[in-house]
Amino acid sequence: MGSILEVRDVSHRFGGLQVLKGVSFDVAPGSITGLIGPNGAGKSTLFNIISGFLTPSVGDIVFLGQTTTDRGIAARSRAGLQRTFQTPQVFRDLTVRENLVAGCHMRGRTGVLEAFFGLPNVRREMADARRRADEIIERFDLGPWREIPAGELPAGRQRMVELARAVMCEPKLLCLDEPSSGLSTTEVQTLMETLERLNADGMTVLLVSHDMKLMEVTSMVHALCFGEIIASGSLHAMRESPRVREAYLGT
Ligand SMILES: Nc1ncnc2c1ncn2[C@@H]1O[C@H](COP(=O)(O)OP(=O)(O)OP(=O)(O)O)[C@@H](O)[C@H]1O
Ligand SMILES: [Mg+2]
Structure with missing residues (x-):
């Protein structure tokens, strides 16, 4: 089966500020896919584009094989795409x-x-x-x-x-922006178990987080830095990646 979500060559600018530059990746159905990256990398902007809160300057969002770039938030929600916010709403x-x-x-x-x-x-x-x-x-x-x-x-x-x-x-794809911020260690544990259970029941998850403990539920991670995907692979591979380390530590 193909991807549940395809981000195709997405670029976005706010005025003169280029926030996303040719971002492409797929989310495999049944996966928990992670998106990491330092503050200001463009993660929430990408989430807004995926969920229809923003239209990208360039590029397409394909959900369940259909180009949805120009569809509204409600239409995406009806099609099975739900998101949560960095600040809970x-x-x-x-x-x-x-x-x-x-x-x-x-x-x-x-x-x-x-x-x-x-x-x-x-x-x-x-x-x-x-x-x-x-x-x-x-x-x-x-x-x-x-x-x-x-x-x-x-x-x-x-x-x-x-x-x-x-x-x-009952979303087919659930997009979560920093769902563990403000949670205690026990609550994070509960969240991880909940996500794993939802995933086992067939829900695909796209997860943005700085929380490397929470990220352990992912099977695939993409690292975003200054609006570009700099590495993709397992969480372990991301931890070992010199490019990712450099992005986070600036060394
Ligand atoms: N509405 C907006 N207008 C102008 N600039 C914006 C807007 N929203 C975000 N930005 C800028 O775009 C860049 C990316 O922001 P974004 O919120 O997508 O990053 P992020 O990766 O989610 O960061 P964080 O980890 O802090 O949540 C930042 O430089 C931010 O200041
Ligand atoms: Mg953010």
């Missing part, structure tokens, strides 16, 4: 459970009018969503906080809510 005033139910709304086939009039299939869909939310809440150890507004939770827990909400949409 939750609905602060909604409870943990409501956050998850809101997250899966886009999956539903119910129209706006049906939802407004509360027709039976709406009620069924909502009940399904709540049941799924409860399952995922248990999987993510969020049970004790189910009825708490997400904005009142510590940053690490908000991150888990954001991740759980993305998982509610």
Whole structure:
């Protein structure tokens, strides 16, 4: 089978600042693929381009064999691509459970009018969503906080809510930007186990992180430096790579 995601010769500039230069790589279906690189390398910019928050100056994003460069965020989400943010984005005033139910709304086939009039299939869909939310809440150890507004939770827990909400949409490809920042050592361990379990269940993951412990879940890593891929391989190979060491240490 081909790639689930192809980044094809993507370049991007903000005004006069060239942030990405001819970036190309593939994400194999069923993999946990990592993207590493020093601060300002362009990782989040690339994520914004992959998820449709930015249109690249040059190049294409191909998702499931279809060029999606010009498709919007919602269309990509419906096609099975979800992302989380470097700063966790939750609905602060909604409870943990409501956050998850809101997250899966886009999956539903119910129209706006049906939802407004509360027709039976709406009620069924909502009940399904709540049941799924409860399952995922248990999987993510969020049970004790189910009825708490997400904005009142510590940053690490908000991150888990954001991740759980993305998982509610049953993405084929889940893109995570620094998911372990703000997490304790135990929470990182839980995150790693969760990602491995999701992956075993068939979810492909693209992971951006500075956290080399977390990166141990990856099977393939691409190193980005000043907007260019400078090395690709296993995490072990990246650790040994003189180019990667030089990029990080500046020596
Ligand atoms: N909206 C923007 N306008 C102008 N410059 C930007 C914008 N967003 C990012 N940049 C610049 O683009 C470069 C790459 O930023 P980006 O956030 O993609 O890096 P990163 O690899 O995610 O870094 P970090 O590891 O710190 O998260 C940086 O020099 C940054 O200042
Ligand atoms: Mg970033």
